[in-house]
Amino acid sequence: MSSGPALSTRFNTWFARGWLVAGYAFLFLPIVALVVYSFNASSIPNVWRGFSFKWYQALASDTEILNGLWLSVKIALLTACGSVVLGTLAAFSLVKYKRFTGRTLFSGMVSAPLVMPEVVVGLSLLLMLVSVQRALGFPERGLMTIWFGHLLLGMAYATVVVQARLNDLNPQLEEAAMDLGAKPHQVFYLVTLPMITQSLLSAWLLTFTLSLDDVVLSNFLSGPGATTLPLVIFSRARLGLNPTVNAVATIIVAIVAIGVLVASYLIARAERQRALDMAAANRA
Amino acid sequence: MLQRLRSLVTGRTAVIGVPYLWLLAFFLLPFLIVANISVSEMGAVYPNNLVSIKDGVAALTFKFGHFALIGQDPVYFNAFTRSLVYAAATTVLCLTIGYPFAYFMARAKPQNQASLLMLVMLPFWTSFLLRVYAWKGLLSPDGWAYDLLIGVGADRALAALGLIAVPGKLMNTPFSLVLGMVYTYLPFMILPLYGTLSKMDLRLLEAAQDLGASAWVAFWTVTVPLSKAGIIAGSMLVFIPCVGEYVIPELLGGPETLMIGRVIWDEFFANNDWPMASGVAVAMILLIIVPLALFNKYQAEAQEARK
Numbered sequence: 001m002s003s004g005p006a007l008s009t010r011f012n013t014w015f016a017r018g019w020l021v022a023g024y025a026f027l028f029l030p031i032v033a034l035v036v037y038s039f040n041a042s043s044i045p046n047v048w049r050g051f052s053f054k055w056y057q058a059l060a061s062d063t064e065i066l067n068g069l070w071l072s073v074k075i076a077l078l079t080a081c082g083s084v085v086l087g088t089l090a091a092f093s094l095v096k097y098k099r100f101t102g103r104t105l106f107s108g109m110v111s112a113p114l115v116m117p118e119v120v121v122g123l124s125l126l127l128m129l130v131s132v133q134r135a136l137g138f139p140e141r142g143l144m145t146i147w148f149g150h151l152l153l154g155m156a157y158a159t160v161v162v163q164a165r166l167n168d169l170n171p172q173l174e175e176a177a178m179d180l181g182a183k184p185h186q187v188f189y190l191v192t193l194p195m196i197t198q199s200l201l202s203a204w205l206l207t208f209t210l211s212l213d214d215v216v217l218s219n220f221l222s223g224p225g226a227t228t229l230p231l232v233i234f235s236r237a238r239l240g241l242n243p244t245v246n247a248v249a250t251i252i253v254a255i256v257a258i259g260v261l262v263a264s265y266l267i268a269r270a271e272r273q274r275a276l277d278m279a280a281a282n283r284a
Numbered sequence: 285m286l287q288r289l290r291s292l293v294t295g296r297t298a299v300i301g302v303p304y305l306w307l308l309a310f311f312l313l314p315f316l317i318v319a320n321i322s323v324s325e326m327g328a329v330y331p332n333n334l335v336s337i338k339d340g341v342a343a344l345t346f347k348f349g350h351f352a353l354i355g356q357d358p359v360y361f362n363a364f365t366r367s368l369v370y371a372a373a374t375t376v377l378c379l380t381i382g383y384p385f386a387y388f389m390a391r392a393k394p395q396n397q398a399s400l401l402m403l404v405m406l407p408f409w410t411s412f413l414l415r416v417y418a419w420k421g422l423l424s425p426d427g428w429a430y431d432l433l434i435g436v437g438a439d440r441a442l443a444a445l446g447l448i449a450v451p452g453k454l455m456n457t458p459f460s461l462v463l464g465m466v467y468t469y470l471p472f473m474i475l476p477l478y479g480t481l482s483k484m485d486l487r488l489l490e491a492a493q494d495l496g497a498s499a500w501v502a503f504w505t506v507t508v509p510l511s512k513a514g515i516i517a518g519s520m521l522v523f524i525p526c527v528g529e530y531v532i533p534e535l536l537g538g539p540e541t542l543m544i545g546r547v548i549w550d551e552f553f554a555n556n557d558w559p560m561a562s563g564v565a566v567a568m569i570l571l572i573i574v575p576l577a578l579f580n581k582y583q584a585e586a587q588e589a590r591k
Contacts, residue, residue: 016388020400023385026467027407030418033428037421046426090303100300108580109307115521115576117528119545120565123552124314127562131317134330152310155303184295213411215531216545230413237417237535241424249414256410264402 031253038246045241055247065248068229072212075143075228079150079211080204086151087158087203088196094159095166113156122220125149129221141223149217154207161206165199166192198267205263209256315569322562323347331558350563360547360564364571367543370458371526374465378473378522379515381466386477386514387507390484401478408471416535419464423454423536430454456538464536465526473518480514481507513582520579524572544568 038056042049059065090110093100113121129145139145169192177187215230222231229248236242324331325347354360389400407415422429433439439451447459454460484507492502530545537543544564551561
């Protein structure tokens with residue numbers, strides 16, 4: 001303070017910049033390292049021996065990883081679609097219906113999987129499925145049971161995303177449609193749905209990536225022969241460093257980066273379009 | 285009119301009913317089963333029923349031995365305290381790094397804030413498992429972080445603090461475990477903090493300074509109290525999942541960092557002791573239910589305030 005306001009402001013600016021840069025470096029360093037070492041010619045970890053694509057070539061014939069990837073993509077697609085449907089219904093119930101029997105229990109159950117340790121959720125689901133299997137003879141542990149687990153988690157995330165959007169909506173638009181004689185389902189499909197499409201898309205992407213990444217629930221709920229990609233990666237990573245894991249990681253990072261960039265571009269474009277439409281509507 | 289009313293009622297019932305039944309069947313019922321098994325005796329393959337019928341008389345037996353064992357047996361007790369200590373340390377570190385970070389983000393030029401936010405979310409979208417795995421490489425001999433930390437002699441300081449056993453070995457120690465958890469959960473701290481800090485009315489700070497408060501005093505008496513909701517939300521979002529963390533200790537921890545998540549896992553899959561696994565799970569839920577309730581209370585308050 002004694003050295004004058006100009007100097008202290010400059011120091012503050014530099015301190016702020018330095019803190020942010022260091023923070024981002026911390027967040028991105030591991031991702032950069034993963035990508036760099038996926039091109040390492042040496043099989044000794046952390047020792048750079050020149051550039052090579054050999055770990056990517058090895059991936060092409062790695063049936064364990066390819067099968068895992070296929071299973072994971074199937075489960076992630078099912079999870080994303082199911083979560084968006086269940087999450088939209090749950091968000092609707094919570095936003096539109098302020099009082100119904102057991103609403104407190106319902107809202108508690110919707111958000112609980114977000115913070116509940118996954119080990120507890122996985123164990124309890126597994127014990128329930130085992131009891132059901134004992135009584136009825138099905139379901140066998142595999143794709144479907146993993147899907148149940150992911151759906152429980154995905155629904156919680158989808159509800160939060162859709163609920164936030166529904167809360168921001170102007171209820172007068174729906175009321176106007178009702179007054180003009182639209183049936184409730186027509187109001188939903190013609191008025192509400194177009195306004196929440198973006199949040200449905202982000203919920204879909206979020207739950208897709210969540211499912212594609214999950215280890216704990218999948219590990220509890222998978223059966224023999226149903227090994228998802230994260231389970232393959234986890235079992236290899238546990239044993240030590242493995243360059244094929246880096247190669248898989250790089251491919252996933254590339255796909256996610258492209259996906260996020262495309263999605264954010266589309267969302268930005270839609271927002272601009274909406275702003276233009278609003279301006280035009282106001283002028284008219 | 286009547287028909288329209290009826291269609292509304294059935295539509296409403298379906299909208300609420302489908303997710304409600306799903307959650308009852310896949311969330312509540314499993315927890316009741318866990319609670320039930322935690323007070324049961326383990327049979328040959330499956331846990332015994334609580335109600336047993338002997339000579340035409342139904343008897344209800346609870347076994348609380350698993351809970352007594354958790355309190356007495358050092359294996360369980362230490363795993364619990366260790367999980368709490370590591371989770372608390374992670375939360376404090378995330379807050380120390382994340383608060384200034386979120387603060388500077390919220391005070392950055394408005395046109396840059398969207399990109400800064402995006403950059404925090406981006407690692408969040410890339411596989412958590414792979415990012416944790418990456419630290420395994422970074423902290424192993426000749427890894428980038430290893431060379432840096434050994435280069436500046438940080439390993440001796442860490443060894444003096446007892447976070448690593450011997451200088452020169454960073455992986456599979458409490459240090460690597462907490463580093464991995466801080467790294468993974470930092471965005472969960474930054475995002476709610478940024479949310480409250482970016483909405484703050486800056487005129488309040490000007491008012492404080494006009495009234496003679498130094499920047500430092502204004503920060504502690506105005507900014508920090510106003511961001512309380514963000515601090516609590518962020519801390520709970522870090523602390524609660526850290527207590528039950530399984531993947532990070534498996535990949536980055538060592539034999540001396542056994543946490544509850546792994547104990548549940550081992551009791552179930554290695555010892556085949558379902559009641560014990562369920563007992564540890566129930567104890568863990570009881571442990572996190574207070575911070576959980578606190579979190580929900582503040583979330584509800586924040587939601588009310590937004591309206």
